[in-house]
Amino acid sequence: MDRNERNERFEHGMKVLERVDGEGGQRVVASLGDVSPELGHQVVAWAFGDMYDRPQLPPRDRQLVTLGILAALGGCEIELDVHINAALNVGLTPTEISEALLHTAVYAGMPRAINAPLVAKRVFEERGLLPLNIAGDDLTSA
Amino acid sequence: MDRNERNERFEHGMKVLERVDGEGGQRVVASLGDVSPELGHQVVAWAFGDMYDRPQLPPRDRQLVTLGILAALGGCEIELDVHINAALNVGLTPTEISEALLHTAVYAGMPRAINAPLVAKRVFEERGLLPLNIAGDDLTSA
Amino acid sequence: MDRNERNERFEHGMKVLERVDGEGGQRVVASLGDVSPELGHQVVAWAFGDMYDRPQLPPRDRQLVTLGILAALGGCEIELDVHINAALNVGLTPTEISEALLHTAVYAGMPRAINAPLVAKRVFEERGLLPLNIAGDDLTSA
Amino acid sequence: MDRNERNERFEHGMKVLERVDGEGGQRVVASLGDVSPELGHQVVAWAFGDMYDRPQLPPRDRQLVTLGILAALGGCEIELDVHINAALNVGLTPTEISEALLHTAVYAGMPRAINAPLVAKRVFEERGLLPLNIAGDDLTSA
Amino acid sequence: MDRNERNERFEHGMKVLERVDGEGGQRVVASLGDVSPELGHQVVAWAFGDMYDRPQLPPRDRQLVTLGILAALGGCEIELDVHINAALNVGLTPTEISEALLHTAVYAGMPRAINAPLVAKRVFEERGLLPLNIAGDDLTSA
Amino acid sequence: MDRNERNERFEHGMKVLERVDGEGGQRVVASLGDVSPELGHQVVAWAFGDMYDRPQLPPRDRQLVTLGILAALGGCEIELDVHINAALNVGLTPTEISEALLHTAVYAGMPRAINAPLVAKRVFEERGLLPLNIAGDDLTSA
Numbered sequence: 001m002d003r004n005e006r007n008e009r010f011e012h013g014m015k016v017l018e019r020v021d022g023e024g025g026q027r028v029v030a031s032l033g034d035v036s037p038e039l040g041h042q043v044v045a046w047a048f049g050d051m052y053d054r055p056q057l058p059p060r061d062r063q064l065v066t067l068g069i070l071a072a073l074g075g076c077e078i079e080l081d082v083h084i085n086a087a088l089n090v091g092l093t094p095t096e097i098s099e100a101l102l103h104t105a106v107y108a109g110m111p112r113a114i115n116a117p118l119v120a121k122r123v124f125e126e127r128g129l130l131p132l133n134i135a136g137d138d139l140t141s142a
Numbered sequence: 143m144d145r146n147e148r149n150e151r152f153e154h155g156m157k158v159l160e161r162v163d164g165e166g167g168q169r170v171v172a173s174l175g176d177v178s179p180e181l182g183h184q185v186v187a188w189a190f191g192d193m194y195d196r197p198q199l200p201p202r203d204r205q206l207v208t209l210g211i212l213a214a215l216g217g218c219e220i221e222l223d224v225h226i227n228a229a230l231n232v233g234l235t236p237t238e239i240s241e242a243l244l245h246t247a248v249y250a251g252m253p254r255a256i257n258a259p260l261v262a263k264r265v266f267e268e269r270g271l272l273p274l275n276i277a278g279d280d281l282t283s284a
Numbered sequence: 285m286d287r288n289e290r291n292e293r294f295e296h297g298m299k300v301l302e303r304v305d306g307e308g309g310q311r312v313v314a315s316l317g318d319v320s321p322e323l324g325h326q327v328v329a330w331a332f333g334d335m336y337d338r339p340q341l342p343p344r345d346r347q348l349v350t351l352g353i354l355a356a357l358g359g360c361e362i363e364l365d366v367h368i369n370a371a372l373n374v375g376l377t378p379t380e381i382s383e384a385l386l387h388t389a390v391y392a393g394m395p396r397a398i399n400a401p402l403v404a405k406r407v408f409e410e411r412g413l414l415p416l417n418i419a420g421d422d423l424t425s426a
Numbered sequence: 427m428d429r430n431e432r433n434e435r436f437e438h439g440m441k442v443l444e445r446v447d448g449e450g451g452q453r454v455v456a457s458l459g460d461v462s463p464e465l466g467h468q469v470v471a472w473a474f475g476d477m478y479d480r481p482q483l484p485p486r487d488r489q490l491v492t493l494g495i496l497a498a499l500g501g502c503e504i505e506l507d508v509h510i511n512a513a514l515n516v517g518l519t520p521t522e523i524s525e526a527l528l529h530t531a532v533y534a535g536m537p538r539a540i541n542a543p544l545v546a547k548r549v550f551e552e553r554g555l556l557p558l559n560i561a562g563d564d565l566t567s568a
Numbered sequence: 569m570d571r572n573e574r575n576e577r578f579e580h581g582m583k584v585l586e587r588v589d590g591e592g593g594q595r596v597v598a599s600l601g602d603v604s605p606e607l608g609h610q611v612v613a614w615a616f617g618d619m620y621d622r623p624q625l626p627p628r629d630r631q632l633v634t635l636g637i638l639a640a641l642g643g644c645e646i647e648l649d650v651h652i653n654a655a656l657n658v659g660l661t662p663t664e665i666s667e668a669l670l671h672t673a674v675y676a677g678m679p680r681a682i683n684a685p686l687v688a689k690r691v692f693e694e695r696g697l698l699p700l701n702i703a704g705d706d707l708t709s710a
Numbered sequence: 711m712d713r714n715e716r717n718e719r720f721e722h723g724m725k726v727l728e729r730v731d732g733e734g735g736q737r738v739v740a741s742l743g744d745v746s747p748e749l750g751h752q753v754v755a756w757a758f759g760d761m762y763d764r765p766q767l768p769p770r771d772r773q774l775v776t777l778g779i780l781a782a783l784g785g786c787e788i789e790l791d792v793h794i795n796a797a798l799n800v801g802l803t804p805t806e807i808s809e810a811l812l813h814t815a816v817y818a819g820m821p822r823a824i825n826a827p828l829v830a831k832r833v834f835e836e837r838g839l840l841p842l843n844i845a846g847d848d849l850t851s852a
Binding site: 358359382383385386389393394395396397398399401402404405408414415416418421422423 | 720738739740741742743744745746747748749750751752753757780783784785786788789
Binding site for chain 4: 335353355356357383386387388389390
């Protein structure tokens with residue numbers, strides 16, 4: 001692959017990354033700059049430029065799949081932070097995000113299902129979205 | 143919990159299970175009958191009756207999350223079979239399902255992303271849906 | 285499920301949770317209150333009220349299984365903290381807990397087997413149980 | 427380590443392996459003979475001779491931990507087969523084994539909790555132990 | 569990305585794939601053809617064309633890393649088959665491959681470390697490389 | 711195993727541990743001293759004394775496998791810190807280490823491939839090795 005094509009792939013990926021993730025994704029890429037610039041490049045050029053940009057699944061649907069994957073894998077706090085923000089950016093509501101993470105309990109168990117909303121809590125807090133009001137759900141059941 | 147409530151929870155769950163998974167889910171539950179009837183009961187009464195039935199995420203969205211989780215976890219061939227069928231039942235197209243599984247490659251790597259569509263291939267074959275025609279995608283790139 | 289039954293399931297679960305986990309479990313449930321109250325509800329009503337309360341395995345045996353699962357999964361520090369406390373509450377000795385976590389090394393490898401006792405160390409310290417005196421075990425082998 | 431000590435460690439481990447696992451463990455070790463004899467040696471000499479033989483946890487307790495680990499990890503069908511047999515050998519009842527595997531659902535999710543009892547079903551069948559009669563549990567809830 | 573560039577990336581990747589994996593990799597890609605041609609394309613164009621082709625790690629070293637990853641993840645039998653063949657193709661000896669898989673036991677535990685050499689056994693058998701003669705290793709320790 | 715043999719196995723392992731890991735490994739073992747001295751003993755006597763010391767794979771190759779396993783598993787930050795140091799100790803360059811971790815992206819996905827170099831970044835920083843200059847790789851692609 002020549003230098004020119006490499007640059008174009010990166011620039012195209014950055015546009016998709018900005019559209020989906022906003023600043024969070026760029027911060028992750030930047031944090032890799034001095035230790036693994038190629039990983040940063042591949043996250044941008046491949047993951048976003050190639051994979052995220054495909055029209056076969058609209059951004060909102062794609063984020064639902066992403067939330068399921070990241071919550072299930074565990075150890076993805078950095079990515080969950082970025083992609084819970086991304087989920088809000090592409091139109092998922094906090095209630096839908098919370099519900100998607102709740103659903104993880106069925107297939108990946110309680111620890112994965114507890115860790116993910118604790119990340120969501122921080123993101124929602126930063127964006128002034130707490131507390132959620134989910135009709136019919138409450139802890140005291142009063 | 144009294145016997146009556148237990149029965150009602152099971153019956154309610156069976157209705158949701160039938161609506162979402164069709165026969166596949168019932169076969170899994172039946173296969174547990176003589177070794178762990180309680181697990182079968184909990185899959186029906188809790189996973190479907192309680193969790194799947196919540197209106198905060200419509201069935202199509204819930205299946206997208208489920209596909210992401212199951213593909214990412216690995217070792218979920220039984221459940222992928224049931225839930226790729228379920229995904230078709232609730233209105234996801236084969237192309238959308240294939241795309242959701244493809245997306246797994248970004249976060250869970252190629253082996254998980256390869257195993258899941260091989261299950262989808264069997265399901266799509268049984269339902270006469272192969273080959274998929276995904277605009278712009280082909281192997282030979284000719 | 286009507287509101288009344290939902291409340292009763294929650295209240296029953298809280299009794300089991302208090303009996304097994306003490307305050308630690310309640311803190312986890314409370315931390316979910318504003319972002320995923322339903323997850324808190326399900327941890328209490330289903331995981332404790334339904335699953336933990338079953339008499340087919342006494343609490344001490346159940347905690348041994350739980351320790352094995354949590355150590356093997358990795359990324360379960362929150363739950364290990366709660367359930368190492370729970371293990372002490374239901375009669376496992378620090379030596380037995382340490383041994384159960386050591387056993388994880390055989391099947392889940394050294395990293396999982398190292399992370400779990402580092403959580404146990406904090407719990408044992410808080411409860412004034414360190415150092416353990418395990419006959420025949422020592423590092424210097426002197 | 428000299429040749430003599432190596433032999434003694436292996437022979438000691440074989441005695442523990444036979445006591446705990448019976449023939450199943452030996453079959454696994456034998457299957458590794460021509461491709462990784464050292465792995466077979468380490469399973470016997472280290473995992474059984476060193477780790478399983480420790481008195482800090484009696485065999486029945488150790489199998490409970492083992493069942494939790496193996497079910498949670500997934501992809502351990504070979505080992506689950508051996509250790510469900512081992513669990514029966516050291517005094518766990520089929521109902522207790524089934525319950526330990528059911529408990530996995532809470533922390534590792536339904537797919538792991540479904541795969542493990544399907545292995546148990548084969549083992550129990552071979553040993554003429556099916557169907558289990560677990561008081562209060564049934565699928566039809568009739 | 570235009571059609572031309574897409575084709576070139578695929579063709580370049582196929583050359584790397586053939587060099588490293590031989591026929592095994594092509595069979596995996598072909599098996600995806602009717603259900604997820606894009607995944608096949610990305611395996612070839614990205615994983616091989618971009619990632620495998622980088623000169624910062626020679627092919628033999630890269631396969632050592634790959635063997636460690638695949639054995640540790642579990643559920644990667646398809647990929648282990650391909651990459652144990654690839655490891656032989658790029659100059660690793662059966663003894664080195666067996667040793668790399670044995671090393672997995674330390675960090676990922678016995679089940680992962682047992683599954684991987686059982687795949688190696690099939691590959692070595694097909695290529696007439698069994699039994700291995702590893703100096704000093706034997707099961708009987710006689 | 712008698713007391714004398716146990717001591718010899720530990721002392722032999724400590725020599726291998728010091729050679730490979732330097733101080734980092736000893737700190738991990740020391741941190742286990744009061745909660746699980748036997749785990750510390752087994753890390754030293756078995757993992758290093760038995761497994762790491764085998765001549766079938768030279769130290770540099772063994773570290774490549776180790777890096778792949780640890781990055782793929784996730785949740786191994788403690789061990790990655792120790793073994794990225796070890797990798798430098800046995801002759802791998804920072805560029806080779808970075809490349810091995812980058813390769814993880816293909817099989818274990820981006821989150822695992824991002825977490826590992828963030829640990830490497832800390833290690834390289836402590837040892838004055840940043841920024842890496844990898845020919846042809848840069849983020850801005852300018």
